[in-house]
Amino acid sequence: MLEVKDLRASIEDKEILTGFSLNIKPGEVHAIMGPNGAGKSTVGNVLSGRDAYEVTAGDIGFQGEDLLGMLPEDRAKAGLFLSFQYPVEIPGVSNMEFLKTSVDTVREHRGLPALDTVAFMKLAREKCKQVDLELSFLKRGVNEGFSGGEKKRNEMMQMLLLEPSLCILDEVDSGLDIDALQVVAKCVNSMRSPERSFLLITHYQRLLDYIVPDFVHVLAKGRIVKSGGKDLALELEEKGYGWIDGVESST
Amino acid sequence: MTYSLVEKKVPFTLSAATLVESRSRSSQTSWLNDFRREALSQFQSQPWPTRKTESWKYTSLAALSEESYQGEVSEIEGKDVVSSQLSFDGLEGLKLVFVDGVFNQFLSSDESALSADVSGLICQRFSELDDAAKADVQATLGQVVDSENHLFAAHNNAMLQDGLLLKVLKNTKIEKPIQVIHYSTRQTAPCLTIARLVVVVEEGAELTVVERFGSSSETQNGFVNSLTECVVGSNAQLNHYRIHLEDETAQHVGGVHVNLLANSRLNSFQAGLGSVLKRVDVVVNHIEPGAHCELSGIYLPKNKQRIDFHTDIQHRAAHCTTNEVFRGIMADEAKATFNGRIYIHPHAQQTLAELSNKNLLLSNRAEVNTKPELEIYADDVKCAHGATVSQLDGEAIAYLRSRGISREKAELMMSYGFINELVESIKIEPIKQYMTQVLDSWFGQEQ
Numbered sequence: 058m059l060e061v062k063d064l065r066a067s068i069e070d071k072e073i074l075t076g077f078s079l080n081i082k083p084g085e086v087h088a089i090m091g092p093n094g095a096g097k098s099t100v101g102n103v104l105s106g107r108d109a110y111e112v113t114a115g116d117i118g119f120q121g122e123d124l125l126g127m128l129p130e131d132r133a134k135a136g137l138f139l140s141f142q143y144p145v146e147i148p149g150v151s152n153m154e155f156l157k158t159s160v161d162t163v164r165e166h167r168g169l170p171a172l173d174t175v176a177f178m179k180l181a182r183e184k185c186k187q188v189d190l191e192l193s194f195l196k197r198g199v200n201e202g203f204s205g206g207e208k209k210r211n212e213m214m215q216m217l218l219l220e221p222s223l224c225i226l227d228e229v230d231s232g233l234d235i236d237a238l239q240v241v242a243k244c245v246n247s248m249r250s251p252e253r254s255f256l257l258i259t260h261y262q263r264l265l266d267y268i269v270p271d272f273v274h275v276l277a278k279g280r281i282v283k284s285g286g287k288d289l290a291l292e293l294e295e296k297g298y299g300w301i302d303g304v305e306s307s308t
Numbered sequence: 309m310t311y312s313l314v315e316k317k318v319p320f321t322l323s324a325a326t327l328v329e330s331r332s333r334s335s336q337t338s339w340l341n342d343f344r345r346e347a348l349s350q351f352q353s354q355p356w357p358t359r360k361t362e363s364w365k366y367t368s369l370a371a372l373s374e375e376s377y378q379g380e381v382s383e384i385e386g387k388d389v390v391s392s393q394l395s396f397d398g399l400e401g402l403k404l405v406f407v408d409g410v411f412n413q414f415l416s417s418d419e420s421a422l423s424a425d426v427s428g429l430i431c432q433r434f435s436e437l438d439d440a441a442k443a444d445v446q447a448t449l450g451q452v453v454d455s456e457n458h459l460f461a462a463h464n465n466a467m468l469q470d471g472l473l474l475k476v477l478k479n480t481k482i483e484k485p486i487q488v489i490h491y492s493t494r495q496t497a498p499c500l501t502i503a504r505l506v507v508v509v510e511e512g513a514e515l516t517v518v519e520r521f522g523s524s525s526e527t528q529n530g531f532v533n534s535l536t537e538c539v540v541g542s543n544a545q546l547n548h549y550r551i552h553l554e555d556e557t558a559q560h561v562g563g564v565h566v567n568l569l570a571n572s573r574l575n576s577f578q579a580g581l582g583s584v585l586k587r588v589d590v591v592v593n594h595i596e597p598g599a600h601c602e603l604s605g606i607y608l609p610k611n612k613q614r615i616d617f618h619t620d621i622q623h624r625a626a627h628c629t630t631n632e633v634f635r636g637i638m639a640d641e642a643k644a645t646f647n648g649r650i651y652i653h654p655h656a657q658q659t660l661a662e663l664s665n666k667n668l669l670l671s672n673r674a675e676v677n678t679k680p681e682l683e684i685y686a687d688d689v690k691c692a693h694g695a696t697v698s699q700l701d702g703e704a705i706a707y708l709r710s711r712g713i714s715r716e717k718a719e720l721m722m723s724y725g726f727i728n729e730l731v732e733s734i735k736i737e738p739i740k741q742y743m744t745q746v747l748d749s750w751f752g753q754e755q
């Protein structure tokens with residue numbers, strides 16, 4: 058699914074990723090944890106193709122293709138999805154119009170017939186209910202004035218609609234109340250399949266109680282310094298990051 | 309008969325004066341001679357605007373100054389007209405078409421439709437007014453506009469040849485919109501078009517007027533001066549659409565001047581596209597208490613176009629409200645000016661007035677000058693105004709792209725989103741549809 062090799066990336070001449078490598082096979086769920094500023098969001102952003110970042114070294118293979126040679130929109134069409142840590146507000150563009158345009162584009166790319174407006178509305182309403190958002194959110198501007206938790210649910214709705222093959226969820230649990238956390242976990246779990254993979258970026262072990270990962274990695278200073286199974290998250294919760302080589306103790 | 313618009317020297321004066329005489333003979337409007345003569349001297353006594361003239365600071369008239377304009381249009385028969393520029397698909401109602409300022413019977417609704425269909429409506433050209441209608445015109449013409457302070461209104465008065473009177477009698481509601489369509493072509497020699505409309509909506513009556521300015525797709529060489537004066541009687545309502553869709557080489561200076569009487573209502577929508585020089589002044593006078601003005605507009609210059617809107621809302625009576633919203637999108641090397649003034653006179657207590665102007669620059673070379681002005685001389689009023697200039701949000705574009713939407717499409721969706729609200733609020737479906745198409749192609753060419 059995803060093969061990242063020795064990735065180095067910088068922003069405004071500051072190197073953030075310093076040799077990041079990661080392999081994700083179809084059907085696997087990986088979690089990345091790590092201190093603030095370690096470069097976790099940077100991983101997601103670089104994978105999704107944000108042009109503010111400069112990739113200075115390394116390779117990324119996505120479903121056998123060279124991801125770095127693809128435009129952000131083509132990456133999305135090919136099945137890569139990033140749920141943003143901070144979803145962007147776009148006043149004036151209705152959520153419904155946005156979702157339909159996005160779904161239309163992706164379906165066209167996959168050779169699927171376009172959904173007519175009625176069929177799409179039906180689908181959108183269904184997904185809206187699934188993430189526990191009121192239908193009125195479809196009519197509002199994209200994320201416009203949404204609360205933190207509502208934005209995250211809107212991200213989940215997009216994931217459900219686009220049916221990507223790799224979902225990168227950047228702190229999808231931050232700012233969620235307990236019920237919302239369950240809703241999000243349900244969405245993810247309902248989508249788990251042998252063909253679909255997930256990369257969860259989180260600070261909290263709790264999310265991983267609901268969405269059980271196959272692998273947990275610790276990212277520090279732009280590279281993975283430790284990997285393990287789901288138990289690693291529990292250990293981190295208990296001991297923090299200080300004991301791991303390559304992570305500077307905060308004390 | 310050629311004259312320069314600018315030179316205030318002898319040749320201009322002479323030829324313009326002869327023009328007044330000769331036109332009046334040909335157009336059976338000799339009863340306007342005194343009006344024209346007076347206006348001419350008023351026009352000539354006003355200084356020609358320069359960069360230092362405050363209200364013309366950002367509008368260059370340089371292009372006008374270099375040209376001489378023919379008084380009479382040459383034959384327009386046999387000219388190709390772009391029919392899509394002359395109608396709105398599916399829009400019913402009376403239509404009056406002027407080509408280069410000359411009424412065109414063939415392109416307009418036929419005479420019988422005029423008298424038969426619409427009772428309570430008087431629709432006559434100045435050149436064929438009956439006595440009652442002449443009295444109506446004389447009571448209104450030049451009375452709403454302050455031609456001492458609007459140079460081109462004085463010019464319009466002076467050069468006036470023919471015009472149109474639309475009047476709705478007391479308590480009559482005219483259901484279908486009246487379309488007044490001006491179409492400009494390229495004449496052999498640069499030509500001056502004077503367009504004039506007088507609208508009188510009597511007490512308790514309601515009228516919808518759609519003014520539209522279009523042109524052939526040839527390079528334009530003429531100059532259009534259009535002036536509309538409206539009086540909306542007490543408890544009456546005027547819905548006014550004014551849509552400018554001229555070729556980008558067109559030159560047009562226009563004015564809309566409205567008097568609102570007690571408890572009357574004006575719903576006005578303005579759209580400006582095209583033109584190398586386009587300036588529209590919208591002046592609304594709240595003359596009596598309880599009037600309401602809903603004014604919205606969009607302007608979208610691209611390439612090297614110049615579009616200026618100057619609005620001036622005068623609250624002269626108590627309990628009146630104004631809600632004004634203008635949005636502009638500037639692309640390429642285009643420039644726009646928005647100057648919106650709301651003036652609250654001392655006795656205009658309990659005024660509610662809001663003015664919002666937002667601008668979006670699609671290119672680094674595009675420019676906009678926005679100047680909202682509130683002048684308040686009454687103490688019990690609620691007023692707000694705001695103006696913004698922004699560019700497309702890069703974060704938002706990245707967000708849309710991360711969902712499979714191309715950069716071009718993302719920019720389009722966001723630009724559209726910027727003005728869509730105003731287009732959506734157009735109440736006449738065929739006009740809304742039409743404007744949507746216009747915007748589609750405007751943005752389409754953008755890509």
Ligand SMILES: Nc1ncnc2c1ncn2[C@@H]1O[C@H](COP(=O)(O)OP(=O)(O)OP(=O)(O)O)[C@@H](O)[C@H]1O
Nearest residue numbers: 068069071073091092093094095096097098099100
């Ligand atoms: N535009 C920028 N200019 C300079 N530095 C930047 C820029 N964007 C991000 N950074 C820096 O890159 C580093 C990594 O940021 P990133 O957002 O990837 O961290 P993170 O691991 O996701 O942290 P958090 O847990 O707080 O979300 C940080 O030190 C951040 O300040």
Ligand SMILES: [Mg+2]
Nearest residue numbers: 097098099142
């Ligand atoms: Mg982060």
